[in-house]
Amino acid sequence: MGRFFRLIILAGVALLFLALIAAALLYFISDGRPVYFVQREVTRLMIAGRQDDLNRSVGTDNSPIRFSVNPGDTPPTVAQNLYQASLIADPDLYVDYAFVNGLDVEMEAGVYFPDQTMTIPAIARMLTDSRSSSIPFRILEGWRLEEIADAIDRSGLFGFTGADFLVAAGPGAGVDPVFAEQVGLPQGASVEGFLFPDTYQLPPQITADGLRDQLLATFLEKTGPQIRSDAAAQGLSLFEVVILASITERESVQPDENPRIAGVYRNRLDIGMKLDADPTVQYGIGYQGDTWWPQITQADYTAAVSDYNTYLITGLPPGPIANPGLSAIQGVVYPAQSDYLYFRAACDGSGYHNFARTFDEHVANGC
Structure with a gap:
């Protein structure tokens, strides 16, 4: 009931x-x-x-x-x-x-x-x-061109592919001649190194060429004429600055150490000493395992033959190995003044480095 x-x-x-x-x-x-x-x-x-x-x-x-x-x-x-x-x-x-x-x-x-x-x-x-509406897109300091392309594909937000971006920003890209002249970009070179790391809000209809141009414009805006002028006063083109900054970016963990690391590399260049930079070996090896920055051994210093391997060549490699942030670029133009020629990771896991004047001191800094 x-x-x-x-x-x-x-x-x-x-x-x-x-x-x-x-x-x-x-x-x-x-x-x-x-x-x-x-x-x-x-x-x-x-x-x-x-x-x-x-x-x-x-x-x-x-x-x-x-x-x-x-x-x-x-x-x-x-x-x-x-x-x-x-x-x-x-x-x-x-x-x-x-x-x-x-x-x-x-x-x-x-x-x-x-x-x-x-x-x-x-x-x-x-x-x-x-x-x-806008596309949120972040590029991290130290990414190489291919990592930006991978991020484009992972996001699923763009109307073009990472492969399209590699064409737009890779060797032979149709870069504005005015930009190329401002930064000293060699004819036919890729714009690796000048794709400025930042967080962007991009228009939904942006093309691969449009993204490239936006990143290059941001590079000029962030670096500014003063850095270009100060680099030129030291006999450095912005292209050379960015090459060294890209190596510094990949070597450093703590941004406040960029001037000291860059200073070591500039000291080596001044005396004709090889840069002996591990990231340049990694760049030449390329994608291995599941990363663009594979672990390397001392055997790779001589076995990984490429124009970028600074254990084999003297001076700067032919181009940047990554896209550095402003801190690394400033570190190269305004390096810490020292007579250090060596550095290695500190043993405390802090991300900082121990610096040395001689190779014996460098060995003694080992863990």
């Missing part, structure tokens, strides 16, 4: 809800409201009890996902695409919410970057302003 009465109560509540909807329909229609207005208010009543679903995201991954709204896409099409991209759990609820709040007619074609932590209301609002 108790179950029977519960069913009666539930049926009564359902009938009451339907009666309220019918009353709302009659009221709005008799009031001369447009049909779409009536539909919207009815839909509003229908989703009123689904606030938890509206405010629940599908996941915890905040990695942006490239999502396109094409010209002519309808709200149901967009909702289905969002569902297939694992950005929402209920396409119908998305359509209803957008309709009720007028966001369906405000939706703009464009490229957006939502993520799985966003709710249906947040995504629906995002898709009304394509101008606010």
Whole structure:
């Protein structure tokens, strides 16, 4: 008997809800409201009890996902695409919410970057302003060109591939001649070393050439004319500065040590001593195992033959081995003054180095 009465109560509540909807329909229609207005208010009543679903995201991954709204896409099409991209759990609820709040007619074609932590209301609002969308992209100090290309592919946010970027920034790239002259870039050289490490907010429609040009422009902006002038006063082209800064960047762990490490390399260059820099050996070896910077042994100093191996060549390698940050560049132009010719990692795991004037002192600094 108790179950029977519960069913009666539930049926009564359902009938009451339907009666309220019918009353709302009659009221709005008799009031001369447009049909779409009536539909919207009815839909509003229908989703009123689904606030938890509206405010629940599908996941915890905040990695942006490239999502396109094409010209002519309808709200149901967009909702289905969002569902297939694992950005929402209920396409119908998305359509209803957008309709009720007028966001369906405000939706703009464009490229957006939502993520799985966003709710249906947040995504629906995002898709009304394509101008606010941008690609977040970070380049770390010491990355080589191929690592930037790998990051492009991993992000999944760009309209081009890492391979496209390698073409745009690699040997023979169509670099602005004014830029090439400013930095002393040899004809036909890649722009390795000048792809400035930073965190960028990039336009969704950016091309591989556009990204390259943005990174080069940031390099000029961050380094500034003073560094170029001070380097020239020391007889150094910016290209030479960046070569040495790229080696310094790969050797250093603590940025405040860059001037001391760069100072050692400049001291070696001044007396015609080989740079003997491990990162130049790694650069020549290239990708091995699962890294562009493989572990090397002393045997590699002579076995890894390349134009970049500074255990085999005297002076600077033919080009940068990575893309250094501003601290490493400043370290080369404004090195610490010392008579040190050697350094090796300190034994305390701090990331700092012990410096030495002679090879015997250098050996004594071993762990």
